[in-house]
Amino acid sequence: xxxxxxxxxxxxxxxxxxxxxxxxxxxxxxxxxxxxxxxxxxxxxxxxxxxxxxxxxxxxxxxxxxxxxxxxxxxxxxxxxxxxxxxxxxxxxxxxxxxxxxxxxxxxxxxxxxxxxxxxxxxxxxxxxxxxxxxxxxxxxxxxxxxxxxxxxxxxxxxxxxxxxxxxxxxxxxxxxxxxxxxxxxxxxxxxxxx
Amino acid sequence: xxxxxxxxxxxxxxxxxxxxxxxxxxxxxxxxxxxxxxxxxxxxxxxxxxxxxxxxxxxxxxxxxxxxxxxxxxxxxxxxxxxxxxxxxxxxxxxxxxxxxxxxxxxxxxxxxxxxxxxxxxxxxxxxxxxxxxxxxxxxxxxxxxxxxxxxxxxxxxxxxxxxxxxxxxxxxxxxxxxxxxxxxxxxxxxxxxx
Ligand SMILES: [Ca+2]
Numbered sequence: 001x002x003x004x005x006x007x008x009x010x011x012x013x014x015x016x017x018x019x020x021x022x023x024x025x026x027x028x029x030x031x032x033x034x035x036x037x038x039x040x041x042x043x044x045x046x047x048x049x050x051x052x053x054x055x056x057x058x059x060x061x062x063x064x065x066x067x068x069x070x071x072x073x074x075x076x077x078x079x080x081x082x083x084x085x086x087x088x089x090x091x092x093x094x095x096x097x098x099x100x101x102x103x104x105x106x107x108x109x110x111x112x113x114x115x116x117x118x119x120x121x122x123x124x125x126x127x128x129x130x131x132x133x134x135x136x137x138x139x140x141x142x143x144x145x146x147x148x149x150x151x152x153x154x155x156x157x158x159x160x161x162x163x164x165x166x167x168x169x170x171x172x173x174x175x176x177x178x179x180x181x182x183x184x185x186x187x188x189x190x191x192x193x194x195x
Numbered sequence: 196x197x198x199x200x201x202x203x204x205x206x207x208x209x210x211x212x213x214x215x216x217x218x219x220x221x222x223x224x225x226x227x228x229x230x231x232x233x234x235x236x237x238x239x240x241x242x243x244x245x246x247x248x249x250x251x252x253x254x255x256x257x258x259x260x261x262x263x264x265x266x267x268x269x270x271x272x273x274x275x276x277x278x279x280x281x282x283x284x285x286x287x288x289x290x291x292x293x294x295x296x297x298x299x300x301x302x303x304x305x306x307x308x309x310x311x312x313x314x315x316x317x318x319x320x321x322x323x324x325x326x327x328x329x330x331x332x333x334x335x336x337x338x339x340x341x342x343x344x345x346x347x348x349x350x351x352x353x354x355x356x357x358x359x360x361x362x363x364x365x366x367x368x369x370x371x372x373x374x375x376x377x378x379x380x381x382x383x384x385x386x387x388x389x390x
Binding site: 012014016018019020021022024025043045046047048050052075077079080081083116117118120122124125150151152153155182184186187188191192193194 | 207211214215216220238240241242245247270274276278313315319345347348350381383387388389
């Protein structure tokens with residue numbers, strides 16, 4: 001069995017920010033302008049953005065981009081996939097030398113923003129243990145977040161920072177016992193359906 | 196080992212349509228109005244829509260919703276996860292009695308629409324065989340679609356119908372040999388980055 005995985009625990013996220021507004025270009029560029037991405041590898045094209053680096057910075061950057069876009073008051077959503085482990089995780093390792101200080105914590109601390117989020121965790125290559133692993137994740141400890149189950153996904157409702165904390169903690173717990181983990185998520189704020 | 200899977204091969208898709216426009220509500224409602232969803236189970240909330248049924252109808256409905264939204268000329272995207280096999284696939288089986296005739300083929304046949312798409316296939320519980328399985332998918336036979344590799348995903352560029360054909364064929368090939376398969380995708384049309 002060949003193993004092309006890198007030796008580091010570099011994490012990544014492939015995501016897209018969706019402002020449902022004629023001003024979508026401005027909202028995206030303005031959000032990116034306010035977010036410090038210096039501690040992650042980053043590549044953007046017209047379909048999605050990929051960032052790679054330490055887990056703490058992957059969640060810090062995605063959360064900050066979403067919050068800076070959502071605080072415009074427009075209906076915005078973000079959808080993507082977090083990933084750790086192989087395949088394809090052997091480049092960009094230089095960013096693993098960054099320290100653990102989140103660059104965007106200060107910039108978002110005053111933003112209060114409600115949102116709804118659906119996510120699904122996939123521990124790869126371990127389907128037999130999937131239920132056991134998922135049972136270890138105690139979402140009842142996710143303060144400030146309302147948890148509900150839907151088809152193929154778990155729904156979280158609450159403040160964006162509490163939602164991202166829950167996403168990161170769930171992802172972190174699973175990646176400690178499973179080499180390759182992916183986690184899909186869609187988070188939505190300021191939907192007119194909620195007004 | 197408990198097995199809570201259903202016995203049918205019911206497929207599903209959890210997705211969201213994103214029109215980057217002030218008219219997003221109208222575009223979504225108008226697209227849904229033009230699409231026949233009678234052969235799938237459907238549930239929608241403010242974050243995403245879940246449809247379940249025969250694979251042919253899951254792809255028919257998602258493709259038709261995307262095309263009817265994209266033909267407005269606005270920048271629209273769709274992001275989601277196709278899924279087949281357990282867990283959670285035991286309800287909605289009544290829709291497996293529908294015939295295989297796609298309801299929306301006639302309604303979209305005259306729509307020509309270019310798009311870019313990134314997708315990733317995850318054969319669950321079979322990581323050792325993942326490369327072998329993926330190698331069986333010969334994307335060079337995907338006529339009309341340009342294939343390229345990016346981090347965590349494969350990129351397809353071409354006509355929307357050719358892209359959805361490639362998505363469905365890839366998903367179908369893997370689900371024939373692996374019980375539980377998920378496939379994430381993001382498809383984007385009319386992006387100003389391409390003009
Ligand atoms: Ca997704």
